[in-house]
Amino acid sequence: MPQDITLSRKAFVLDDHQLFADSFTLLLERYMQFEEVQSFSKAEDLLACMAELGTKEVYVFLDYYLYNDNGLQVFSEIKRLNKKAYIIFITSAVSTSVIRNLILAKPHGILSKSSDVPTMMDVTNRVIKGEISIDQNLQEILSKFDDIPSFTPRELQLLKHFSLGSSISEVAEKMFLSKHTIVAHRRKMMAKADCKSIGQLIRFAHDNELI
Structure with missing residues (x-):
């Protein structure tokens, strides 16, 4: 039996695949003995709950790939809302660029979705x-860091919008930024990736599993 070190603690799970979110929630309830575990499939619902919770201690299991958001952007919002939140990324990513971006964000833990229950327990207990706990299944990926550039959470959010076909005006309206700011961000990202067009940049992001 696992030690009851998580007893009386609260946990949230955010994954836009509801079946995974619910299944992972059941695993946490069964093996980690959290007092309460709540799952979310939409980032805005999680953030609203975080705002209502205030600065109480909470453990957030956060997916990297989200349909309308990027996990790193949500990560930043969680940290802004609650400095006492412990954040563990759960990801299916196997790209060195993605894992590097996650590490640079400095979460409390990173867990691969391909891991087993003992690994999930180990990572969570260490956090x-x-x-700071990183899934052993990711160690081989970590040993293969390359020269792929890193992108900020804001840049990844922009890439997501562009990949969905949004225009500069539409992205500016969605993100409450000026069109000039969007253009400047896009130019900077293209320079980082050595791309000559937005199409090349989106292909680069997909090829490296950034979005």
Whole structure:
């Protein structure tokens, strides 16, 4: 039996695949003995709950790939709302660029969706004990860091919008930014990736599993 070190603690799970979110929630309830675990499929619902919770201690299991959002952008919002939140990314990513972006964000833990229950328990328990924990299944990926450029959460959010076919005006309206700011961000991202067009940039992002 696992130690009851998570007893009386609250956890949230955000994954836009509701079946995974619910299934992972059941695993946490069964093996980690959280007092309460709540699942979300939409980032705005999680953030609203975080705002209502205030600054109480909470453990957030956060997917990297989200339909309308990027996990890193949501990560930033969670940190803004609650400095006491412990955030563990759960990801299916196997790209060095994605894993590097996750590490640079400095979450409390990173867990691969291909892991087993003992690994999930180990990563979570280490985070609860105050350690930074990265799934051993990702170590081989971590050993193969390359020269792929890193992108900020804001840039990844922009890439997501562009990949869905949104125009500069539409992205500016959705993100409450000026069109000039969007153009400047796009130019900077293209320079980072050495791309000559937005089409090349989107292909680069897809090829490296950034979005």
